[in-house]
Amino acid sequence: MPAIYFEITESVFFMVARIVSVVLLLQAVIACVGNGLLIAVTLRSKTLRTSCFILIAVQAAADCLRQGHKLIITYYSFTEITATVYGCYFVNLATMLAMDYCTILMLFIAVDRFIAAKFPVFYVHRTGRKYVTAVLLCCLIYTCTFKIMYYNYIVSETRIFCTTAELQKVAGNKIWFIANTTVNLAVIVIYMCLTRVTKGDRILDRGKAEHRRPPNVLVIRGQPVKLGDIPYQALIVYSDSRNETGDCGGSLISTRHVLTSAQCATRIEEATVVVGAVNINYLKHAEVRKVRKITIHPQFSNDENYYNDIAILELDIAVSLTRNIKLSNIYRIDSEYFKHKTAIVSGFGSYEPGSSEHSKLLVAANVTIFPFEYCNKVLNGRLEEGQQFCAGAKGTGIGPKDRGGPIHVLHSANLVQIGISSYTANVTEQHEISSVFTRVSHYCDYINEVTEGAAKCQ
Known part of the structure; x- marks a missing residue:
């Protein structure tokens, strides 16, 4: 059994x-x-x-x-x-x-x-x-x-x-x-x-506040930007041929392309682009990408005039568009936007005039767009009409680390990018000797060609 x-x-x-x-x-x-x-x-x-x-x-x-x-x-x-x-x-x-x-x-x-x-x-x-x-x-x-x-x-x-x-x-x-x-x-x-x-x-240090610094320490004395207010703003962190690091601004014009200044691009050996951030220590909503290719305008003059100061960076991986990450609005015909006396500059630039430390926050400041004739006279005839313009305000404006960043105007509740930050001759007295910007509408064909149609002016 x-x-x-x-x-x-x-x-x-x-x-x-x-x-x-x-x-x-x-x-x-x-x-x-x-x-x-x-x-x-x-x-x-x-x-x-x-x-x-x-x-x-x-x-x-x-x-x-x-x-x-x-x-x-x-x-x-x-x-x-x-x-x-x-x-x-x-x-x-x-x-x-x-x-x-x-x-x-x-x-x-x-x-x-x-x-x-x-x-x-x-x-x-x-x-x-x-x-x-x-x-x-x-x-x-x-x-x-x-x-x-x-x-x-x-x-x-x-x-x-x-x-x-x-x-x-x-x-x-x-x-x-x-x-x-x-x-x-x-x-x-x-x-x-x-x-x-x-x-x-959620990042481990999620207890950090997005806006810890007081509101008087920005672009050059700008104000903190809320998440999603400037959704195409980019921060470019790079190392050059001497292995020294730096940073500059940019704007997202397609899911794989960032518009910046040629001055910034000429320094880049390797670079990282951050989009969708208002605090570089708190990247909850941001996307970070490496730069795969750099295209500098062939007629860029790397001298005191900085003509054709424009470049396009191609990212290694496309970014995902969200309510906090969007593409820049650029118009081919933009004359009406220069009738606005007030524009907005933004970036992660210096805290104060003369400071070498950049802001951890994305900040913005109001500036005045000046007539071309006035700008050209103040800058001793160095500007190229149709390609450059100037703007500034007393005690505020762009700093050296804001190069490549956007300048915009508010039109029908939407931001329109009209330029790229190029250089400033006098940080503290920008109401008299204004900062210079590259006029992006002049380069619509260049943008379309380099991006192979991925980015277009409206």
Whole structure:
């Protein structure tokens, strides 16, 4: 009777195992199809070939390999073969490695998102290939080390039904299995904590106020700008050929192009562009991109006149337009806007006249547009009519670090960009010796040509 009972129990076990294995195989096929689509999309789309998406694609590939243990379960369920712990561990080794590889890679993906949110400028300046390679190697070393030590620790010759669960049941009291499981659980907890912290683009120092500084410390004595008020404003942070850093302004004219001054562009060796920010220490709503290509106007004169002071930066990845990130409005026919006596300059420029430190906040100030004849006389005939104009106000206006930023007028409740900040001859007395701006309407054809139609004047 005991023998019959064992026979029935074993046959029932394998019958259930076959049913379960078929269900698991179906699940594995669905998982592999989904992972395959993710990998294919990542490889085919240039915009998705970033460090994070590459790590996710590798994790998807590892997950496909991990599904292989379901084939092993199916094989042993239908053949009714048992194996030693050694043998079972060996045939499951690749899938168990992949399983742990997926787990540890989750931690690195979470850390990657945290660094991108918390330290965006540092993140975009790292070397992408070395970064991804280092992460993948660290994960591989971790998983291989634990699994090899665990394999060498197994001494049992007990024959078992070769499934991952059975293997762990026999070897579960071994130290390396316990250590490995503990580390994996810790990784999952850390991953969940990090993703919860960064959920909804919340940065860890979310207790910081967006506007900490008093309102008298801006452009040159400007006022803080609220989020979304100037949604196309860009901050360009660059390093030059001497590895010295600097920054200037710009405006978003397409999802992949930023308009700035040629003076700024000539200094750039490598650059990062931030859009959608009003506080560079709080980038909750911002997007950060690297500059892929720089196009400087071919007739730019890099002398005291700065004629054709205009350049276009192409971003490596398109930005997403939101209510806080929009494209600049530029009109081909803009004469009526110069009838306005008041314009607005904006940027992350100096706190005070003569200060070398730039503002952490996006600020704006009202300035007066002066007649061309007056400007040209004050500046000793240096201006080119139709290409340049001047504006300023007593004690306020653009500073050196505002070069490349926009100057706008308010028209029917909308901002219209009429110029690019070029240079200032006198920071404190801009009501007398005004700052000079490049008139963007003159360069509509240039903008259309360089951006291949992505940016157009209205």
